[in-house]
Amino acid sequence: MKDIETLTALEEIRLLEARYARYADEKRWMDLAGLFTVDGTFTPQDAEGRPLLVMSGRQEIAETLTSVNGGDVTAIHMLFTPEIEILSPTTARGIWAMADLLFRGADAPPAAEGLPPFRTMRGWGHYHVSYEKVDGRWLIAERVQTRTRLEFE
Structure with missing residues (x-):
């Protein structure tokens, strides 16, 4: 790949x-x-590195995220310091430092399985991502969210 294509x-x-x-x-x-x-x-x-959910395919991703984040849930996601490696014209991988906050009101659905009941969650960690370029567009092929710390109130 040429430098401009990589950039x-x-x-x-x-x-x-x-x-x-x-x-x-x-x-x-x-x-x-x-x-x-x-x-x-x-x-x-x-x-601890245990999967909380395993979602496969667009429909399951959308349905699962809707079910655990519906109602009175407010989320804040932040991504930092990307480490992106272009492997070929159609494949890449990256690691992103991340932090997220979830605020759950009285009308929030139950927390995802494996998490304690909470009103506020603060989390830090990394997204490990594989990308594929499909029909001229970069997409996420695999995303694993690891955690260095989670706090619940």
Whole structure:
């Protein structure tokens, strides 16, 4: 790949991740799921490295995130310090430092299985992501969320 192609790919992936965080904060779960490949996966883990959920495919990602974040839930997602490696013209991988806050009001659905009941969650960790370029567009093929710390109130 030429330098300009690499730089373009890096910027397109950064914009993809910016949309991911914004769609999550806006509770636009179908749009967020559309950032994944058709068979993409998303696996958030707890601080001990145990999977909390394993979501496969756009429909399951959208339905699961809707069910655990519906009602009176406000989310704030932040992504930092991307380490992106372009592997080929159509594949890449990245690691993003991340932090998130979840605020759950009285009308919030039950917390995801494996999490204690909570009103506020503060989390820190990393997203480990594999990307694929499909029909000229970078998408998330696999996303694993690792945690360095989770706090609940």
